Amino acid sequence: MPNSINIALIITSCLLFVIMLWAAMVSFHEKEKRAFSRFLLLSIVLPIPYLFLALFKIDFQLPTAIILLILTYGSLILLLIPFGRKKQQPVSIPSHQIDxxxxxxxRNELIPGTETFDNYYNRKPAYKEVDDHFRAxxxxxxxxxxxxxxxxxxxxxxxxxxxxxxxxxxxxxxxxxxxxxxxxxxxxxxxxxxxxxxxxxxxxxxxxxxxxxxxxxxxxxxxxxxxxxxxxxxxxxxxxxxxxxxxxxxxxxxxxxxxxxxxxxxxxxxxxxxxxxxxxxxxxxxxxxxxxxxxxxxxxxxxxxxxxxxxxxxxxxxxxxxxxxxxxxxxxxxxxxxxxxxxxxxxxxxxxxxxxxxxxxxxxxxxxxxxxxxxxxxxxxxxxxxxxxxxxxxxxxxxVCPYSHPDNLLHNIVRVGIRNSSLFRKFALHLDDFFYGRKPAPADFPEWAATNSINL
Ligand code: SF4
Ligand code: SF4
Structure with a gap:
């Protein structure tokens, strides 16, 4: 196999290792346990096929290596190409003011038995039953x-x-x-x-x-x-x-x-x-x-x-x-x-x-x-x-909103992709589900604020 392909495979594996390790460290800092373990695992798993092709002789080694490199960098370029960026969201104007x-x-401020309470529900009887639920x-x-x-x-x-x-x-x-x-x-x-x-x-x-x-x-x-x-x-x-x-x-x-x-x-x-x-x-x-x-x-x-x-x-x-x-x-x-x-x-x-x-x-x-x-x-x-x-x-x-992640380089790269490419948006959603979960469980109550106090 040509030396240049070997070098490209080794560089790609190193890049993947470094990027995934960096993402794992960012996730550790963000106390995102699931994302941390997944990025860490990927830092080991992702470079393996590239290193394997670079270091071991197998049948069809050259075409396999070329296809792998094209797939890797091709999909990266495809995701980064601005696609659908110019489409504008029209500013929608409400037809009337909100009361x-x-x-x-x-409605939560209304006190049962007062004139204000009665006046409101006489005007808006449809809300009475549903509001009785939250009042209960x-x-x-x-x-x-x-x-x-x-x-x-x-x-x-x-x-x-x-x-x-x-x-x-x-x-x-x-x-x-x-x-x-x-x-x-x-x-x-x-x-x-x-x-x-x-x-x-x-x-x-x-x-x-x-x-x-x-x-x-x-x-x-x-x-x-x-x-x-x-x-x-x-x-x-x-x-x-x-x-x-x-x-x-x-x-x-x-x-x-x-x-x-x-x-x-x-x-x-x-x-x-x-x-x-x-x-x-x-x-x-x-x-x-x-x-x-x-x-x-x-x-x-x-x-x-x-x-x-x-x-x-x-x-x-x-x-x-x-x-x-x-x-x-x-x-x-x-x-x-x-x-x-x-x-x-x-x-x-x-x-x-x-x-x-x-x-x-x-x-x-x-x-x-x-x-x-x-x-x-x-x-x-x-x-x-x-x-x-x-x-x-x-x-x-x-x-749980994917936009709620911290304002740092890792998440800002994803935000740029989401802003620029409708293709990337779909990919980003799968990534978010994979790293953070489709229905992430609530994190632990912040340690600094934990107390054992009870009401007497
Ligand atoms: S997730 Fe909670 S705060 Fe958000 S809409 Fe549902 S009930 Fe309301
Ligand atoms: S649909 Fe997704 S991106 Fe939109 S508000 Fe809900 S969680 Fe956030």
Whole structure:
């Protein structure tokens, strides 16, 4: 056999060994036991045929070696060729505004026996029976729920209470002395500063009526029409910790959700206050006090696309983020939506969240026409009833989503492939299933947060 073929076989085997070993080490660091053992095994198994052909004489050695090399590098090139990248996802516009009173958190605030309760179900009798189901459960962060642990639940409650104390600060007085700003420069400044404050990403959209709830549904805003005359919306995403999310639906998920609502909320409060000091109107939209539908704003601000589970799918971390928003009349330059077809195309074939959802709230079907737009819609009643059983915000869908892997070289190579090639998307899904499992089991509760405390 020619020397060049022998060298190509040996180089390929070394490359495969090094790549698989590196992937195994990354997986070990990520505490992904299954991926670690599989990458490690592959680092031994994959190089064998190449080494065997290079070192031992067999019949048809040369044609076998050439076919093996062509198959290896040919399939690699095929997967990396941009294919279907230019196809754009149209920005779908909802035909009407959402009434916040119909969201589960708003319905959860209704107290039986009150006039508000009766008024709501007189208007929406179809929700009464289904809502009685979640009311019959222990409830969020309540003793008696299946994931109840006093220390983590108290931690989450403390984070929610801190956000609660900040809710009244979403607005404030505006400086009468206006600082003249350049829209491009100030927008860039806000993006840079918010990242310094801990945001993963920041984008700017023109505020549209469909971004706003029609009527408020939480606390003192209940039953009041939402009036917001601002022209722009600035969306911020913050990362949810992978380890805390991976143990979902244990109490770590509610700790992390609460903490990231707080972190994203603080960023929004600071930026809104900053804008008001420059002499412009600005309102922060934080947990429990949103006038806007955050995922829609963030999508239009170019931070991601809406996926099968109805959440914002960001390019770097998929749905493993929380969002806050600032609306303002500060003149700004808006960002373009991603228009990336790759997310919805991947969601169409993936369905991993639907498979993993313990309450079967996520659809396996193709996108449907709902309220004038093509999208997926989860069954929010089924989802919320499970939350009230667990006492936590389940989060299995976020945990298993292939986009939720950490933002590092190993996963970013796969993300580039998913973005560029529809062929690669199918391959990536099989890879994800192979290395992480089709229905990955919840990870262990984070060791640092484990306690033996019980309620007396
Ligand atoms: S798990 Fe799959 S189908 Fe579900 S949102 Fe993530 S990529 Fe889409
Ligand atoms: S949070 Fe849990 S119950 Fe709700 S949609 Fe996701 S996986 Fe299903």
């Amino acid at each position: 916040e009173r119909d969201t589960m958190f708003s 459960k222990a409830g969020l962060l309540k003793p008696g729920s299946s994931q109840y642990k006093p220390i983590p639940f108290a931690s989450a409650d403390a984070s929610f209470e801190t956000i609660g104390a900040l809710r009244k600060q979403v607005n404030g007085s505006v400086n009468k002395n206006i600082t003249k700003t350049n829209p491009d420069e100030i927008g860039q400044y806000i993006k840079n500063w918010s990242k310094k404050l801990g945001a993963l990403d920041c984008g700017i959209a023109e505020l549209k009526p469909y971004h706003l709830y029609s009527v408020g549904g939480r606390k003192e805003r209940r039953d009041k029409p939402v009036v917001n005359q601002h022209s722009y919306a600035i969306a911020f995403t913050v990362e949810m910790d992978k380890e805390m999310v991976s143990a979902a639906p244990s109490a770590s998920i509610v700790m992390e959700s609460a903490q990231q609502y707080l972190e994203s909320g603080i960023i929004a409060l600071q930026v809104a206050s900053f804008i008001r000091k420059l002499g412009y109107q600005a309102r922060a939209h934080i947990d429990g006090n949103y006038e806007v539908v955050c995922p829609l704003v963030a999508r239009d601000a170019g931070l991601g696309e809406i996926g099968r589970m109805g959440l914002l799918m960001t390019p770097k971390l998929g749905p493993r983020v929380r969002i806050s928003v600032v609306t303002t009349d500060l003149p700004l330059i808006i960002d373009k939506p991603l228009h990336s077809h790759s997310f919805t195309d991947f969601c169409t074939i993936c369905k991993k969240c639907a498979d993993a959802c313990p309450s079967q709230a996520i659809s396996f079907d193709p996108m449907q026409n709902i309220d004038g737009i093509k999208r997926w819609q989860i069954n929010q009643e089924k989802c919320f009833t499970l939350w009230c059983t667990l006492g936590t915000d389940c989060g299995r869908c976020i945990s």
